[in-house]
Amino acid sequence: MKTVYNFSAGPSILPKQATEEAKAAITDFAGTGIGILEMSHRTKPIEGMVAETESLLKELLSIPAGYEILFLGGGASLQFCMVPINLLGANSVADYTDTGLWASKALKEAKKFGKVNVVCSSKDSTYNHIPKTFEQTSGATYLHVTSNNTIYGTQWKEFPKANTYLVSDMSSDILSRPIDVSKFGLIYAGAQKNMGPAGVATIIVKSDILGKVERDIPTMLDYRTHIPEKSMFNTPPVFSIYVMNRVLHWLKNLGGVAAMEKLNAKKANLLYDVLDNSKLFKGTAAKEDRSTMNIPFVFKEEAVAADKKESLEKDFLKIAVEKGLEQLKGHRSVGGFRASIYNAMPIDGVEALVAFINEFEKKTLG
C-alpha cells in the first residue's frame, strides 16, 4: 500500500498512535464494555479522562497557577466573540494586530462589543510578514495576536510585550514550541490543526481577568459558567477531547514541546532550504517571520511563463497525489502550493516532499 502524507492545513494529520487508540475506544472505552461515543459525560471514566487532559496540557505548556483550562464546542471562531464579550467593556479599547485572515476576523468581531484599535497591519503586502514596530493604546484592555497565520505562513517568533496582557489565537501552532503562558491573559485554539480533530476549542484563561465587564453575558458564552463545572456545564464534545488526550500523551512521550520545537525546526528547515536554493520555486513569507507549521510556496515568475503557470501547477499537484503527497494546493489568496507540516507530520513526509520538489524542478527546467 502507498504511504499517504497529508499536508492539509486543517483538519489535518494526527499521530497514528493517537488515532489508533481513539479508534479502539469507539467500541470499548477503558475496559467498560461501553464505547466512548455512548458514555455519559457524568461517568467517572469520562470525568477522569477530561481532568487528565487538562493536567497533561498544564504540564506540557507549564501553565502557572491562576489559569483555568476549558474545552468548549464552537471552534476558535466562537472565541472571536467570546473573548471581547468577556473581556472588553463597551467603552474600553482592545489593541489588535492584523496579520492575516483569522486576525482580521477576530478584530472585526471584537468591534461589535467595544473599541478596537488596529495597531498594525501587513494587509497591503498580502500579509507576507509580521509588523513588529507599533504603538499600543494607552489603557488598552489587551493586545490580541494570532500566533501563526495558516494561510500566509508567517509566525510571531517572539511575542510583543503587551502593556497589560496578551490574548492569542494559537489554533495553528499551539504545542509546537514552548511559550511563556504568564504573558497571556487568554489563549485559545481550535484543536483541528495541532491538537486533535475538529469539534473542540481549548481555552487557557487567567481567572482574575474575568468578571470586569458590565454586560449581561449569555450563559454559554460566559467563561465563568464553564470554569466551576470543569467544561461539563453541558455535554462537552467528549470524543474530540479524548483524541486530544491521546495526542497529548504522544507528545509527552516524545519529550514534550521543547523536543517538538527542535523537530519542527528541522522539518521546516529541510523544506525552506530547498525552496531557497530552487530555480523554480520560492517561499512567499518574509524570511524572519517564516512559520514552522505552514509553508506556502509558488513558482518563481522568472522561471515560468504566465500562460504556463496554471497548467504547471495542476501538473505538480497531480503528480504529488500520485506519489501520496496530498492536500498541497495553496490557499486561493496566495495561490501556488502550501505544505502544512504540523507536529504530527513525520520527517519522512517532509523528506518525500523535498525529493519530489527536486525531481519536479529537474524535470521542468532540465
Add this chain to the structure above:
Amino acid sequence: MKTVYNFSAGPSILPKQATEEAKAAITDFAGTGIGILEMSHRTKPIEGMVAETESLLKELLSIPAGYEILFLGGGASLQFCMVPINLLGANSVADYTDTGLWASKALKEAKKFGKVNVVCSSKDSTYNHIPKTFEQTSGATYLHVTSNNTIYGTQWKEFPKANTYLVSDMSSDILSRPIDVSKFGLIYAGAQKNMGPAGVATIIVKSDILGKVERDIPTMLDYRTHIPEKSMFNTPPVFSIYVMNRVLHWLKNLGGVAAMEKLNAKKANLLYDVLDNSKLFKGTAAKEDRSTMNIPFVFKEEAVAADKKESLEKDFLKIAVEKGLEQLKGHRSVGGFRASIYNAMPIDGVEALVAFINEFEKKTLG
C-alpha cells in the same frame, strides 16, 4: 463476553452498525487513504458527506421546502440563547412552556433577550405531567416547547397549536416518531441522545422567520451566517456529523421514523406494563404523558420501608450492572431509577431489563 445494555440518558447507546462504520472511517474515510479526523472539511468527500446527512434528515422527517438544516457545535444549550437572539425582539414576547429542567433553562436564557411569558408549568408537581391547557400571549413571537423531558420522563404526545409558530427543543426524542415540521418555525436537537455522539446540534429552521430582530448578532450566533455556507462557515464538528450520517442510514434501512415509532411504542409498553403491574415498582410520570424514550421508576412507598429504600436501590443497581444493565440510576431530582430506551436500544435490552425487574421483585417481596 457479557452483553452490555446501556440505558444512559445521554450521551447514550448508538446503533452498533453506525459505530462500526464510524470506527472504520477513522483510519480510512471513503477509500481516500486519509482518516476522517484528519480530512479538511473543504474536500469533496467531506462536503458530500455533510450534504448527504442533510438530505437524509430532510427525507426522514419529511422536511418541507423553505426550511434550512444546520449542524453546529455548542450543543442544544447554545441554542437556548441563539433562538431568542435570532428570533425575539427586545420588546417582543415569547411564550415558553415550563415542563422540566431543560425547558426552564431555555426560558431563563430567553429572558436575557426579550419578554418571556411562562404560559404553563408543572414544576409544583416535580414536572410529572405536561400541562395542556393554557393561554397564549396575543402577538407572541413564538411558543417554545421541550418535546420530551429526559429527567422526568414526560413527552408532548400532541404538540399544542401555536398562534404563530412553534419552537422546539427535540434533543431527546427527535427521529423517534413522525412530526409535522410545517408547524414549527425552528427545531433544535443536541445529537447525543437519539442521533449521534456529543459535539453537534442539529437546527431545522424556516428561513423566512429570520432577519426580523433589530440587534447586532455575533457572527457565529447568527443562523444567517451558517445557512449560505452549508454549516461550513468555520470548521464544523465533522466526525460527530459523520456518526449522525451513519445513524440516519441505519434508521432509513429500518423503515424510517414511522417504523421506529412502532418499535419505540412496543419497547416502552413492555416496560410500562411491568411497572403498572408491579407491587414493588411504579413509574413516576402521568400515564397520558409518558415518554417512550425515558422511563423513570421508583419503589412504591407502601412496598419499601423508608429506612430500607437507599440500600435496596443500591442493591438493584449493583445486580443490574452484574447482569450487564448499565446506567439505570435515576436523576437526583426524581430519585430511584431511569431507563433511557432511545431508538438504538434493541428490544432485547428492554426484555432483559423487564426480566430483571420481575426477578428482583420476586426476590424482594417473595
